[in-house]
Amino acid sequence: MKYRIEWKYQPKGNEKVHFTSDWLSSELAIQTGEELDKSGKVSELTYYDEMGTSWTLKEIKKLTVEIEEDPHEVTVYFDGGFHKETNRAGLGAVIFFRQGKKKYRIRANEHIDQMDTNNEAEYAAFYYTLNILEDLGVHHLPCEFKGDSQVVLKQLEGEWPCYEENLNRWLDRIEEKIKALGIQPRYTAISRNENKEADKLATQALDGKEIFAKTQIL
Template identity: 30%
Template structure:
């Protein structure tokens, strides 16, 4: 059976640039086919719209390349997979329109499709392709292959310096941090999209102050991960104090470092 993995992103969400990515693995042994597109910022752009559009574009590409099915479609969006398989109702008009268009394409070509949800770590290639091109070019190619290992701490075993629900962060940032903290293996794009959106109460605090507030254990972790770089240590501690778990705070800083290096080239 041929397989199609898809993913979509909107940066920032909502209203930002949407990226769509997919990869087709052929049952006849042919080399896998990767595809990606993006759309300029718009008020109607959201992560869910991006996910649905990635699915639609992936199926269209599969048919264009001569795919006949049966086709197993895999994605890490429970919303899209559950709605396409008929388990959940579609209440949003924008999503309903894309869903109906996708269903019509499937029906028109008499395509036998099975929808399966997969965790993000099993969708890493599509996850990377879903990033807008400017961000994807700044992402290390090896990252999508190693990110599940680097984020192997189970949510229930994560360590925290501060409770995000009591932290002085914006409601939007609180939601993003909660999503990361409860995800078994957050993808690269999730860290790339995690932004304060200006300055908050932690932004201007110096390393010494951050170390006192975060405590010796957290300070030791930051120092071990980013030796001889006080700026990176401070950044990790800021994210810990905002409510991000210690392991994810370290990953966030490492992602920012990689993006910064690529932008300077």
């Protein structure tokens, strides 16, 4: 979770001046807030998280301790592969997150039958990542989802209409799951080259090679 700090400073003989920081990591936000507070020159020091909730410095410090062991700073890459001849799909997911002071990566895939189109495979892959996040205990956090299907991402954002009945069913399932987890999604379209790890996992699933690996990264 990242935070923005807002505070006021009153120069001698002048009205208060309002300042707003950039988005900061929790560690840097706390350090900055403590230094501003110790200076004795600021007032109305308030934190805002990416969900729009406001916090005091004391509350942020307590919150950071409480959630330190929960997964956070989550970025998800997803991709769906589709075999038209067999109506089978391969689902690929790469998930990066922090837990405590450590960073992790999960690589996972799965195959699913009775798919109709490649777009449906992409939706199924997205829903697959949500199930992994739920198992990890991710909740009430902003999460970034990256994929190379602009159609799916734009429909998830609500910018493009979706007319296919089966895809609308996937949309409903995804929206229900996101709401239940309290996730604030951010959707980012990337190139196929940038998504090659999730693509490879989807292909491996179609070839019958199932993978689920959690790795600590530096």
